[in-house]
Amino acid sequence: MFSDKEQFKEVFLRKLEMTYGKSVEETSKRDQFHVLGMMVREYISKDWIKSAEKARTSKSKQVYYLSIEYLPGRFLGNNLLNLGITGLIKDGLNDLGIDLAEIEDHEADAGLGNGGLGRLAACFLDSLASLSLPGHGCGIRYKHGLFEQKFVDGFQVELPEQWLRHGFVWEVRKPDLAEEIPFWGTVESYSDGGRLKFRHIDAVKVLAVPYDVPVVGYQNKTVNTLRLWSAEPSPVPWQKDIMKYKRETEAVTEFLYPNDTHDEGKILRLKQQYFLVAATLKSIVGTFRKKYKDIHRFHEMVGLHINDTHPVLAIPELMRILIDEENLTWDEAWKITTQCISYTNHTTLSEALEKWPVRILAPLLPRIYMIIHEINERYCQELWQEYPGNWNHIEQMAIIAHGEIRMAHLAIAGSFSVNGVAKLHTEILKTREMQNFYKLYPDKFNNKTNGITHRRWLMKANxxxxxxxxxxxxxxxxxxxxxxxxxxxxxxxxxxxxxxxxxxxxxxxxxxxxxxxxxxxxxxxxxxxxxxxxxxxxxxxxxxxxxxxxxxxxxxxxxxxxxxxxxxxxxxxxxxxxxxxxxxxxxxxxxxxxxxxxxxxxxxxxxxxxxxxxxxxxxxxxxxxxxxxxxxxxxxxxxxxxxxxxxxxxxxxxxxxxxxxxxxxxxxxxxxxxxxxxxxxxxxxxxxxxxxxxxxxxxxxxxxxxxxxxxxxxxxxxxxxxxxxxxxxxxxxxxxxxxxxxxxxxxxxxxxxxxxxxxxxxxxxxxxxxxxxxxxxxxxxxxxxxxxxxxxxxxxx
Structure with a gap:
C-alpha cells in the first residue's frame, strides 16, 4: 500500500470510508490520523512477525529492558521516518488536500513516563531496533500517565492525562498471554520428598494483560517489541467485596508515580513495581521454557536489565521462580540470578535511592520478603568474612537495616554489572556514594555515558x-x-x-x-x-x-x-x-x-x-x-x-x-x-x-x-x-x-x-x-x- 503515491491514496481513501462509513470530506483530522496509523501498523506487521520469529528461533541471547517508565512521545512521525516513507505519504496527503503535520497533531503523547529516565528508555529501544539487536522493552500501560499541567494564577494545577481517550492505534492487546500476580496472603511451608518447599496461599490475585507496541528500526526491517502490562480483575478468585477488589486492581496501572506521602500511596507504588517484574519474568521464563529444556542455561540466553531501582524486585522474583517453580537449590538459583541481572544507577541523591519499610513490603509480598530476608542474611555473612567484627560497616552495607529494605543495595548484591550514566557520575558512585560496594566488587562497576536517538532529535525534529x-x-x-x-x-x-x-x-x-x-x-x-x-x-x-x-x-x-x-x-x-x-x-x-x-x-x-x-x-x-x-x-x-x-x-x-x-x-x-x-x-x-x-x-x-x-x-x-x-x-x-x-x-x-x-x-x-x-x-x-x-x-x- 506504500509502494507508490497513487496506490497509497487509493488505499487511504478506501479505508477511511470503510472505517467510518462517511465520505472523505466528512471525516475529521482525528479520523484521518487513526486510519493512517492503522495502515502504518498493518505495514509494520510483516516485519514485526518476522523479527519475532527470528528472535524465537534464533539461538542468540535476548535482553529485556525493565523500566517503570517510558517517554516515547508520538509514534507516527518516528515510524514514518524509520520506515523511509515520510515523503511518499506527505506528497500523497497533499494531493488530497490534507496536511500530514495537522494529522500528527491529533496523536497524543504516550503517557508512560515523566522525565529523563523514561526518555532514555525510549531512546534505547529506538537504538536497539535500529542496530537490529534482540532487545525488548518491558513496562506498564498507565491509563493516565503523570498528569496534564495547567497554570491557574501562576500555580500548577494537575489534571488527569487522558492520553488513551481516543485509543492507542499502535498497541495490540494479547489477553491469551495474561499472567496472574499475587498480593497479600500468607506463605506456608511443606515437605516434598524431604525438601522444604513454600506456597503462597490466600493471595489476592490480579491479572496482568500484555499490550504489545512495535518499535521500528531505522530502515532495516527490524521491529522489536515494547510490552506494556495492564492490571485487570482476575476472573478466578472470588472476593467478598468485589467492587473494592475491582477498584484496587485497576488502580495498579491507573497512574504513573502515585503520591507516596502516605502508606496507601506507598503500597500502590510497591504493587506497581512487583506487578511489572512478576508479569515480565513469568512471561520470559515461559518463553524460555518453550525453547530450551535446561533452566540452568537461563542466564546464557536471557539478560535482564533494570533501569534504576524501581524494577529491583526482579531479583527476588527470579529467585522465587527458580526455587519454588523450577526446583533449583538456593545456590543454583543465586548463581543464575546474579549472572542474569544488570543494573543502571541514575542518581547520587540519597533521597532518590529507594527504601521500602519492611512493615509495608512483608505483608504485601510475603514470599518475596522471605527471599529478600534470606538474601540479606547470606549477604551479611559474606560481609562478616570480609569485615569480621566490624558491625558498623556491615550495617552500612546491609540490604535490610532499621526496618527498611534498601533497594540499591539489593540491586548491587543481586547483579553482575552496576553502571553509572556519565564519567563523573560513575566516579562519584565509586569514590563516595557506593564506595563500600566498589571496594568489595570493583569489577561490577562500569560507566555507560547516556545518549539520545539522533533520528528523533535531529532528523525528525529538525x-x-x-x-x-x-x-x-x-x-x-x-x-x-x-x-x-x-x-x-x-x-x-x-x-x-x-x-x-x-x-x-x-x-x-x-x-x-x-x-x-x-x-x-x-x-x-x-x-x-x-x-x-x-x-x-x-x-x-x-x-x-x-x-x-x-x-x-x-x-x-x-x-x-x-x-x-x-x-x-x-x-x-x-x-x-x-x-x-x-x-x-x-x-x-x-x-x-x-x-x-x-x-x-x-x-x-x-x-x-x-x-x-x-x-x-x-x-x-x-x-x-x-x-x-x-x-x-x-x-x-x-x-x-x-x-x-x-x-x-x-x-x-x-x-x-x-x-x-x-x-x-x-x-x-x-x-x-x-x-x-x-x-x-x-x-x-x-x-x-x-x-x-x-x-x-x-x-x-x-x-x-x-x-x-x-x-x-x-x-x-x-x-x-x-x-x-x-x-x-x-x-x-x-x-x-x-x-x-x-x-x-x-x-x-x-x-x-x-x-x-x-x-x-x-x-x-x-x-x-x-x-x-x-x-x-x-x-x-x-x-x-x-x-x-x-x-x-x-x-x-
Missing part, C-alpha cells in the same frame, strides 16, 4: 538542519552519527554558516508561532532564545535562572542607561504533585514572567515564557529553536542529563556547570565552545562533607543577592507576599543546600560572556557548528552498542 547536513557531508551520518564530525571542515565556510543561521531562524519562527498559539504572547525572534526545559527539582536550579532574570530586571530599573541584548527566557517543567518546594518555584517563575512581560520599559529587552504541560512533542519544537541551553544543576547532582545532548545536537550553546555529561561535552568541544561556571563537583562534595559554607556571607556581601532575596518576601510580587517564604528559607535558614547563592556571581559573569559572544555572529555560528559536529558521540546508538558489547553480550541477529 528536518531543515538534517537536510543541510546531508547536503554537506552525505547521508552516512544517519546510520553512523559519528560522521557528523565531518562538519568541522565547514567552520570557515561563510555560505554554510549563513545557511546554518537561516535554519536556526526558521526554527525560532516556528517556536514563536507555537508560543503565540499556546500563550497569546508574541516573542522577539531577533532575541536570544535562552531555554531551560526539564523536570522541576531544586538541584536542577531553575531558581538560579530566575535570579539572573531578576538581576537583569533590577539593573534595568535602577540604571535607565542599561540595555541588555534582547533575550527570551523559556521554561518548561512539571513539578511532582507532592513536591511543595518545586511548586513554589513554578509560582515564582510565573510571577516573574508577569512582572517582566507587563513592564513596557523592560519587555522590549527581556521576556519570560513558561510553557504549560512540557512533553516530548513540545520538546521537538523547542530544541531546534534554542540558542542558549541552561544546564545549571549543582555540580555532582545531575547523573548525566540528556536534554544537554539534544540542545547540543541542534546547535545550541550550553551554559552549565561541570556536572553529569556536561563534563564530557566540554572535553569534546573545548572550553571555547561551551560556557562553564560555578563550583566543581569536588568542591560541592567537600562542602557537604566538611561544612564551611554560609549563604549569609553571600547575602550580606552581595547587594544584588540581598535585593533579590528580599524581593521574595517584601511584597515586590503583588498578592504573593507570603508565597515565597519557603524559597527564602531554603536559601538562608536551611543553608542553601544546592549552592544557588554561592554560584550566583559566577553565573551572572558567565551570562555576560554569553551575551557578548552572541553579538559576534560569525564566531557564534562557528561555535554552534562545532556543537553539532561533536554531538555524534552522544547518540544512543553508541551507548547501546557499549551496553550490548560490554554488559549484555548480545549480537545482531
Amino acid at each position: 528536518p531543515e538542519l538534517s537536510g543541510l547536513i546531508t547536503e554537506a557531508i552525505g547521508d552516512g551520518w544517519k546510520k553512523s552519527p559519528e560522521e557528523l564530525e565531518m562538519l568541522n571542515q565547514f567552520d570557515n565556510d561563510e555560505a554554510f554558516l549563513r545557511r546554518l543561521r537561516e535554519v536556526k531562524r526558521t526554527k525560532k519562527h516556528q517556536l514563536a508561532d507555537r508560543i503565540h498559539k499556546n500563550t497569546g504572547l508574541k516573542v522577539n525572534v531577533d532575541s536570544i532564545f535562552d531555554v531551560q526545559v526539564k523536570r522541576l527539582h531544586a538541584y536542577k536550579r531553575q531558581l538560579l535562572n530566575v535570579f539572573h532574570i531578576l538581576y537583569v530586571y533590577n539593573r534595568m530599573k535602577e540604571d535607565k542607561q542599561y540595555k541588555p541584548y534582547p533575550r527570551t527566557f523559556i521554561f518548561g517543567a512539571k513539578a511532582s504533585p507532592g513536591y511543595y518546594y518545586a511548586k513554589k518555584v513554578i509560582k515564582l517563575i510565573n510571577s516573574v514572567a508577569e512582572k517582566v512581560n507587563s513592564d513596557c520599559e523592560v519587555n522590549k529587552y527581556i521576556q519570560v515564557i513558561f510553557l504549560e504541560n512540557y512533553n516530548v512533542s513540545l520538546a521537538e519544537e523547542i530544541f531546534p529553536a534554542t540558542e542558549v541551553s541552561e544546564q545549571i544543576s549543582t555540580a555532582s547532582k545531575e547523573a548525566s542529563g540528556t536534554g544537554n545532548m539534544k540542545f547540543m545536537m541542534n546547535g545550541a550553546l550550553t551554559i552549565g556547570t561541570l556536572d553529569g555529561a556536561n563534563v564530557e561535552m566540554e572535553e569534546r568541544l573545548g572550553r571555547d565552545n561551551i560556557f562553564i561556571f560555578g563550583l566543581h563537583a569536588d568542591q560541592v562534595l567537600n562542602y557537604l562533607s566538611n561544612g564551611g559554607y554560609s549563604p549569609y556571607d553571600y547575602y550580606h556581601g552581595d547587594e544584588r543577592i540581598q535585593l533579590i532575596c528580599n524581593q521574595l518576601i517584601n511584597g515586590f510580587f503583588p498578592n504573593s507576599s507570603d508565597q515565597f517564604e519557603a524559597i527564602f528559607d531554603s536559601l538562608l535558614t536551611e543553608n542553601d543546600q544546592f549552592f544557588v547563592l554561592r554560584d550566583f556571581a559566577s553565573y551572572i559573569s558567565t551570562q555576560r560572556k554569553v551575551e557578548a559572544a552572541y553579538q559576534d555572529e560569525k564566531s557564534w555560528s562557528k561555535k554552534s557548528l562545532k556543537n553539532i559536529a561533536m554531538s555524534g558521540f552522544f547518540s544512543s546508538d553508541r551507548t547501546v552498542k557499549e551496553y550490548a558489547d560490554e554488559i549484555w553480550k548480545i549480537q545482531t541477529i
Whole structure:
C-alpha cells in the first residue's frame, strides 16, 4: 500500500470510508490520523512477525529492558521516518488536500513516563531496533500517565492525562498471554520428598494483560517489541467485596508515580513495581521454557536489565521462580540470578535511592520478603568474612537495616554489572556514594555515558538542519552519527554558516508561532532564545535562572542607561504533585514572567515564557529553536542529563556547570565552545562533607543577592507576599543546600560572556557548528552498542 503515491491514496481513501462509513470530506483530522496509523501498523506487521520469529528461533541471547517508565512521545512521525516513507505519504496527503503535520497533531503523547529516565528508555529501544539487536522493552500501560499541567494564577494545577481517550492505534492487546500476580496472603511451608518447599496461599490475585507496541528500526526491517502490562480483575478468585477488589486492581496501572506521602500511596507504588517484574519474568521464563529444556542455561540466553531501582524486585522474583517453580537449590538459583541481572544507577541523591519499610513490603509480598530476608542474611555473612567484627560497616552495607529494605543495595548484591550514566557520575558512585560496594566488587562497576536517538532529535525534529547536513557531508551520518564530525571542515565556510543561521531562524519562527498559539504572547525572534526545559527539582536550579532574570530586571530599573541584548527566557517543567518546594518555584517563575512581560520599559529587552504541560512533542519544537541551553544543576547532582545532548545536537550553546555529561561535552568541544561556571563537583562534595559554607556571607556581601532575596518576601510580587517564604528559607535558614547563592556571581559573569559572544555572529555560528559536529558521540546508538558489547553480550541477529 506504500509502494507508490497513487496506490497509497487509493488505499487511504478506501479505508477511511470503510472505517467510518462517511465520505472523505466528512471525516475529521482525528479520523484521518487513526486510519493512517492503522495502515502504518498493518505495514509494520510483516516485519514485526518476522523479527519475532527470528528472535524465537534464533539461538542468540535476548535482553529485556525493565523500566517503570517510558517517554516515547508520538509514534507516527518516528515510524514514518524509520520506515523511509515520510515523503511518499506527505506528497500523497497533499494531493488530497490534507496536511500530514495537522494529522500528527491529533496523536497524543504516550503517557508512560515523566522525565529523563523514561526518555532514555525510549531512546534505547529506538537504538536497539535500529542496530537490529534482540532487545525488548518491558513496562506498564498507565491509563493516565503523570498528569496534564495547567497554570491557574501562576500555580500548577494537575489534571488527569487522558492520553488513551481516543485509543492507542499502535498497541495490540494479547489477553491469551495474561499472567496472574499475587498480593497479600500468607506463605506456608511443606515437605516434598524431604525438601522444604513454600506456597503462597490466600493471595489476592490480579491479572496482568500484555499490550504489545512495535518499535521500528531505522530502515532495516527490524521491529522489536515494547510490552506494556495492564492490571485487570482476575476472573478466578472470588472476593467478598468485589467492587473494592475491582477498584484496587485497576488502580495498579491507573497512574504513573502515585503520591507516596502516605502508606496507601506507598503500597500502590510497591504493587506497581512487583506487578511489572512478576508479569515480565513469568512471561520470559515461559518463553524460555518453550525453547530450551535446561533452566540452568537461563542466564546464557536471557539478560535482564533494570533501569534504576524501581524494577529491583526482579531479583527476588527470579529467585522465587527458580526455587519454588523450577526446583533449583538456593545456590543454583543465586548463581543464575546474579549472572542474569544488570543494573543502571541514575542518581547520587540519597533521597532518590529507594527504601521500602519492611512493615509495608512483608505483608504485601510475603514470599518475596522471605527471599529478600534470606538474601540479606547470606549477604551479611559474606560481609562478616570480609569485615569480621566490624558491625558498623556491615550495617552500612546491609540490604535490610532499621526496618527498611534498601533497594540499591539489593540491586548491587543481586547483579553482575552496576553502571553509572556519565564519567563523573560513575566516579562519584565509586569514590563516595557506593564506595563500600566498589571496594568489595570493583569489577561490577562500569560507566555507560547516556545518549539520545539522533533520528528523533535531529532528523525528525529538525528536518531543515538534517537536510543541510546531508547536503554537506552525505547521508552516512544517519546510520553512523559519528560522521557528523565531518562538519568541522565547514567552520570557515561563510555560505554554510549563513545557511546554518537561516535554519536556526526558521526554527525560532516556528517556536514563536507555537508560543503565540499556546500563550497569546508574541516573542522577539531577533532575541536570544535562552531555554531551560526539564523536570522541576531544586538541584536542577531553575531558581538560579530566575535570579539572573531578576538581576537583569533590577539593573534595568535602577540604571535607565542599561540595555541588555534582547533575550527570551523559556521554561518548561512539571513539578511532582507532592513536591511543595518545586511548586513554589513554578509560582515564582510565573510571577516573574508577569512582572517582566507587563513592564513596557523592560519587555522590549527581556521576556519570560513558561510553557504549560512540557512533553516530548513540545520538546521537538523547542530544541531546534534554542540558542542558549541552561544546564545549571549543582555540580555532582545531575547523573548525566540528556536534554544537554539534544540542545547540543541542534546547535545550541550550553551554559552549565561541570556536572553529569556536561563534563564530557566540554572535553569534546573545548572550553571555547561551551560556557562553564560555578563550583566543581569536588568542591560541592567537600562542602557537604566538611561544612564551611554560609549563604549569609553571600547575602550580606552581595547587594544584588540581598535585593533579590528580599524581593521574595517584601511584597515586590503583588498578592504573593507570603508565597515565597519557603524559597527564602531554603536559601538562608536551611543553608542553601544546592549552592544557588554561592554560584550566583559566577553565573551572572558567565551570562555576560554569553551575551557578548552572541553579538559576534560569525564566531557564534562557528561555535554552534562545532556543537553539532561533536554531538555524534552522544547518540544512543553508541551507548547501546557499549551496553550490548560490554554488559549484555548480545549480537545482531
